[in-house]
Amino acid sequence: MDAELKAVGDRIRSRLPLGMSQKRLAEKAGMTPDALSRALNGQRGFSSTELARLADELGADVYWMITGRDDPRKVEIAARHKWDPKHRRRDNPGRDVDEAVLGQVIAAYQAAFPSGPPASRALPKNPLALRELLGEAFVRDFSDEVENKLGVDIVRIAGLTTDYSLRIGSRSIIILATTPRWFRSNWSLAHELGHLALGHHDGLSSTDRKNEGPADSFAANLLLPSEEVSNENWDRKDEAGLARYLWFTGVSTQALRNRLAALQIKPAAAVEDALVHTTPRLIRAHAETEWMIGGEAAVSLREQQASTRLVPAVLVDALHREVEAGNASPELLAWALDVPVDEIEFPEPDDKALADARVSAIENRPSADDLANWLAVSESK
Incomplete structure (x- = not known):
């Protein structure tokens, strides 16, 4: 034997x-x-x-x-699905639009890490345990805290119709659409962390729409823990107090309204009236109070951060090394840095082998069929 x-x-x-x-x-x-x-x-x-x-x-x-080990180059994707009230189901109608963007991200990782990217840390399934890992006031620099403390990469890029999380081997990556709605970005980030923590990318768990509910529940408990929400004096809070609460928890009026309803908490009339306003309107109306350091400029800064393209430094550094070694296409590094390829310095191939390697790196990007197969998992949710 x-x-x-x-x-x-x-x-x-x-x-x-x-x-x-x-x-x-x-x-x-x-x-x-x-x-x-x-x-x-x-x-x-x-x-x-x-x-x-x-x-x-x-x-x-x-x-x-x-x-007996995970494939270091295996790709598995999950998407945040929108609720379709007409058909009463969650759907990802922009999948076809997003394929090119996702393909570019995957191609960059595969070129940067030919043997597979380094592993992210295992995430606790309990959102309160994850909250403790992130530390107090993590929402203020949510993306940075997730990258630095959890080893989960955050890509923020224009052109996406929804947000995604994926695993390449044992590396966890969250891809967010650029948007000035920083509160939406926060919720999407928490939601995708839920998918990763709950094992929705392991290829063995159920891949239908029922994964969306647990991911939303995870996000709610991460950003708005039931005990902390319940301990607030909602029957005494006014509109200014509500604006302050939303600012420091990093959530929207809609998210808080849903959370209060789920916890069967009835707030003061002033809070109920204020919760029908949009989040930017409510917070900007109280931006010059003493608790808002920086006033309206602080609100604008959050909008700019959520709207700014972001590619992880670990990916850019690895692409630099592979391009300098002649193993990866300079076009991928130009994409990561968002600059014309003419601005990228790379060694000219001095023999046919190097030239063939560069051509191969470009030709071996994920095909449309590859992406369709990977995304079939998210579409079946």
């Missing part, structure tokens, strides 16, 4: 669905029951075709089945 082959068999056996016999699994894989039994026990190897069929049937990854 070969120990390594036996380990492959053990991993496959661990994915056998409840109620499925080995005989049935053998049929699905195009194997005889005896051949499958011997392979599972390390007495023969699996062919690549057999492994592919088994992976499809078990919902497992071939790389993991063979090595």
Whole structure:
């Protein structure tokens, strides 16, 4: 018996669905029951075709089945879905529009980290535990705190119709649409952290729309913990107090209105009246009070930050190294820096091998079919 082959068999056996016999699994894989039994026990190897069929049937990854480790280059995507009141379902109608942007991000990571990007830290499934990791007043610099303390990359880019999170190997990446609505960006960031923390990218959990509810619940408990919300004196708060609360929690009037309703908290009439206003209008009306350091300029700064294109420094640094080594296209670095490719310094290829490597880096970007397959997971939500 070969120990390594036996380990492959053990991993496959661990994915056998409840109620499925080995005989049935053998049929699905195009194997005889005896051949499958011997392979599972390390007495023969699996062919690549057999492994592919088994992976499809078990919902497992071939790389993991063979090595016991996550594929460092595997891409899995989840999207924030909008509620469609007409059809009473969550939907991602802009998927086709977003494919080009997502493809560019994925191509940049794959070129920057040929062997797979470094792993992000494992996130706690409890939003309160994650809140503790981020530290007090994390909303003020939410994106920076997520990157620095969690090792989750934040990409902020124009042209997206919704927000996404993805895993490339063991690296967690959140891609946000640029928007002056900083409170929306905060909620999307918290929502996508929920997808990552709850394992909605592992390829094994349910990938239908029911993942959206848990991700929203995670975001609510991260930004508006029930105990802290309940401890506020809502029956005594006025409009100015509400504006202050929204500013420091980083949420919208709509998000707070929904949270109060979910917790069955009835606020003072002044708060109820104020909650019908848009968030920018309410906060700017009270921007010159003593608690708002910087006044309306502080509000504008948050709008600018949420509207500004952002590419993680770890990605830019890695692209610099690969471009300088002649392994990656300078076009990818130009995209990351948002400059014309003529401004990128890169070594001229001095032989055909280097030239071929550069051409290959461009040609091996994710195809439309690749993206369609990756995004099929998010569309099925």
